[in-house]
Amino acid sequence: MVTADPIAALEGQARRETTPCGEGDTVWHVWGDARAGEPPLVLLHGGSGSWTHWVRNIGDLVAAGREVWIPDLPGFGDSAAPPAGSDADALVAPLAEGLRMLFGPRPCDLVGFSFGGMTAGLLLAEHPELARQLVLVGAPAMGVVPQRQFELKAWRHLPPTQQVEAHRYNLGALMLQDPALIDGLALDLHVANVVRDRMPRRRLAHTDILARSLSRVACPVHAIYGQGDALYKEWITALESAYAAVTPDLQGFTLIADAGHWVQFEQPEAFRQALLDALAQGARRLQG
Template sequence: MISELSVELPPEAQALLNTATRTETPCGTDTLVWHVWGQATRHPALPPLVLLHGGSGSWTHWLRNITALADSGRWVLVPDLPGFGDSAAPLHGTDADALPGLVEQGLQCLVGDAACDLVGFSFGGMVAGFIAEQFAARVVRLVLVGAPGLGVAPPKAIRLNAWRHLAEPAQRDAVHRRNLAALMLLHSESITEGAVRLHEANVLRDRMKGRSLSRTDVLAQSLARVQCPVYAIYGREDALYRGLGERLGPALRRAPGFKSLTWIEASGHWVQFEQAAAFNAALLAALKADR
């Protein structure tokens, strides 16, 4: 496990972290780290809400959403997925299909048999879809956010620039900014100093190398066997789907319980960060839609 003390979080993230309860569940020979908000103030009629972050990420991918969700009466549980953030890597596998059992094991420790609302961003969307397929009783509803693995991908993979070989912090920061612009964020003004620091802290702790499932239709195949209600929220200018948006609906409708696809305008891939207010409204609406 990698300590939070080994990376410097921006003040916004550190302040939110200080309000969380940190807990750990088994992960191979080490632990899976969770941060939890809202347990004491949760509405008892609402299921636990689990947020799964994207690749090269951590709980901080949800930085601008957690407070709104907890304030709505939700018990919010956010892991650093195995191999990311402060969590140990899985013993076997380096892609999304290696993680569902470990997340389910953790949820069994934290919430018992309680069914949860499950929200997955990007890589975490694939993990969430696999959990909904493999552990159907665990999931009340599934919300996919910018998730790949639907058989819809740009002709050429988005190539990010290398940075680990650079000795100067300013050089590294310049690469981080270019990579955020290439994949994660639409507007240059969204690439703030805080966004760069979050990104840096996350990529430093990414130990899940060689991921390739995102360019396949593996999630679409799983969705065909998912029985719970399925919602989707995507940034209108998501770099993974620019010019391909009309193909998302048919892929998502492979889920028998598919309900809706919501587009958030003026946003790239990291939609819940770039357009947090609009995203939070869309997510809360999805979580209430079929109650």
């Protein structure tokens, strides 16, 4: 394993905050310092993940002057399971409570990746005051894919050596377009995350629940996807019009070349620019 030192170093630079969740806490990791005029930047990770889904982006965002808050979502990483439920809708109440405890009436800029994007849409549909703007990254549940575009291999029943092969296959099937990126950091992070997933029976990602939620999200919204996202494949071309049909204040739709679903890991520099541009555009929209 090659990731222990860099991941430990990055985690060691973070502040740790907690908010109530079920029988325990939601754990929040915080980098950078608050700047005048800039709201907290909250990043929500994907399914079977943790804060490490953003490991290649944190330093760039802090260098750009943002205070970055990343929870381990309830049921993942170091956070306790939500008090009830096993899907994104079960995360809305503990996240809303946590954001209010941490920031009071101050809205954040909210960014959600994959399952975290779907969760963010559900959250703002119910609690629109919590965010100034929303950026969705590789989000599912937009209702444009007629059938699942991939199948993952089960791994929990396998001996350890075969488990690693299943994880490697799953990373290539869903997360990464470039097979050269699978071994090393990505594989280490993926294995460390999936073994701590206590929410394995999720189903909402295969519905249109995000599209239905976005119709109730009034703040500026921007979408960013890898052009080769395995959730959509050839249906990626239908996605922009799907967003435009349901989103009251859609500010932009960005496709990043040479990237799959885990776009912020696969193309961190292009993603950084796309995200910072989206956040700046949303802020200008609100100012003028």
